[in-house]
Amino acid sequence: MVKKTVLSLVCTGALFAGNTEVEELRQQMAQLQQQLAQMQQHIATLEAQAPKESAVQEESLESMEKAPTTSVTTLLPDIALILNGGYTSRNIGNDKYADASIPGFVKSGDMEIPFNAKDGFNLNYAEVAMSSTVDPYLDASAIFHIHGDGEVEIEEAYFVTRALDYGFRFKAGKFKSAFGRVNEKHHHAWNFEDQELINNALFGPDGIGGEGAQLQWVAPTPLYLMAGFELFNGNPDQGFSAKESASTAVGYLKTSTDVGAATLLAGLSYAQGKSEVQNLDGSGHPIPDSFSNYGQTRVYGADLTLEYPLADYGQLIWQNEWMQRDKDIESMTQKQSGYYSELLYKIDENWATGVRYDDIYQNRTDNPLTSIDNLHRTSVKLEYKPFEFSRFRLQYNQDHSKTIDDQAKTIHEVMLNYTLELGAHGAHAF
Incomplete structure (x- = not known):
């Protein structure tokens, strides 16, 4: 051109x-x-x-x-901050409440009250969670629990595999056991502001868990079926002996399936470890730091949950769990059983309500004063979530599970709590 x-x-x-x-x-x-x-x-x-x-x-x-990425951004883990607190009103004073007991389970003065301990305002905790992919084979997480008084503890710190064959997964470190339906969940993921009564009575406020290892297997079947085995150090706060590196073994089998539009979840759990029985002097009084007669403590559990979706993001959830502990002592085997049943109604994206009933119906111990059956509690709640990571909850309890000054006492309490989640917070357990 x-x-x-x-x-x-x-x-x-x-x-x-x-x-x-x-x-x-x-x-x-x-x-x-x-x-x-x-x-x-x-x-x-x-x-x-x-x-x-x-x-x-x-x-x-x-x-x-x-080439491997070495920028500062990729080296930082996902970090989340969770805040929980509120206002509590009870019909008894703080000292009396702290000195309460659960007959057959928690002695007077030994009760741990990590949440809503005071009559009035409470900052229950700030929780810092960090998680990251380590390499193509491992993920790692750590959760630091900062109590309202400033005390810091490592609630969980563990690694978990990402790519094992044949449906296996391995975890090790410090973590909560997957025993039952709610033990593995943290406070901010609970359906109510306080722990289920039988869980608290058997395992304490932290639940069963600690330093240990876990192996899980998901079966290659159309029906979801998962089996797990865990081994932890013994812990007397969870009802097991810690003497001579005694260990606690946990096993469970869990499944879920669709039933029409609903989802059915079910599980069987079992835990076993040595008992820790305190020695008594000639007058029948406990000898501090003196234990013997190590038999076995066995805990059986079963859970069943039905979830049914409704229109406009609504949902009905009926959740149930039962546990029984058989604990060998010198003169007998203690048998203690209880359950909870809760019905939750998620009205829409923002509003939810629910009711829960707790009952310890069997409490056979070697002490007539602590062999009190029918320790029970009724709870109702109203919940508002303006957005995904903020929640405000109003809850009322009528509690018949505790004694104060060796006398049965009905405790009425009202709690208004907030939970705020900031940062890259992972999904809660299903």
């Missing part, structure tokens, strides 16, 4: 030029043709180099993708 343009201009000029001018135009045309040839050669050279440079750039990009 360039040649045609130049030739057209030259020819047009030649029609109007004289003989002298024709010769000059011929020289100019020859110069232009020489310049065009040089330009064409330069273009050909550039076109030949372009594919090589493109290949080098692509190879460089591939090398960058394969």
Whole structure:
């Protein structure tokens, strides 16, 4: 196209030029043709180099993708902060409540009250959670629990595998056991502001768990079926002996299936470890830090949950769990059983309500004063969630499970609590 343009201009000029001018135009045309040839050669050279440079750039990009990333951003784990607190009102004072007991389970003065301990305002805790992928094979998490008084504890710190074959998964460190339905969940994921009565009586406010290891297996079947085995250090706060590195073994089998529009979840759990029985002096009084007669403590559990979806993000959840502990002591085997049943109604995205009934119906111990059956509690709640990571909950308890000054006492309590979740918070256990 360039040649045609130049030739057209030259020819047009030649029609109007004289003989002298024709010769000059011929020289100019020859110069232009020489310049065009040089330009064409330069273009050909550039076109030949372009594919090589493109290949080098692509190879460089591939090398960058394969090279390990070392930027500061990728080295930081996901971090979340959870705040919980509120206001509590009871019909008894703080000292009396702290000195209460659960007959057959928790002695007077030994009760731990980690949440809503005071009559009035409470900052229950700030929880910092960190998690990250370590490499293609491992994830790691750590959860630091900061109590309202400033005390810090490592609630969980563990690693878990990502790519084991045949449906296996391994976890080790410090963590909560998957025993039962709610033991593994943290406070901010509970359906109510306080722990279920039988769970608290048997395992304490932290639930069963601690330093140990876990192996889980998901069966390759259309029906979800998961089996798990765990081994923890013994812990007297959970009803097991800690003497001579005594260990606690936990096993469970869990399944879920769809029943029409509803989802059914069920599980069987078992825990076993050595009993820790305190020695008595000649007058029948406990000898501090003196234990013997190590038999076995066995805990059986079963849970059943039915979840039914409703319109406008609504949902009905009926959750039930039963436990029994058989604990060997010198003179007998204590048998203690209880359950809870709760019905939750999620009205829409923002509002929910619920009712729960707790009952310890069997409490056979070697002491008639603590062999009190029918320790029970009734709870109702109203919950508002303006957004996904903020929640405000109003709850009322009528509690018949505790004694104060060796006398049965009905405790009425009202709790108004908030929970705020900030940062990259992972999904709660289903």
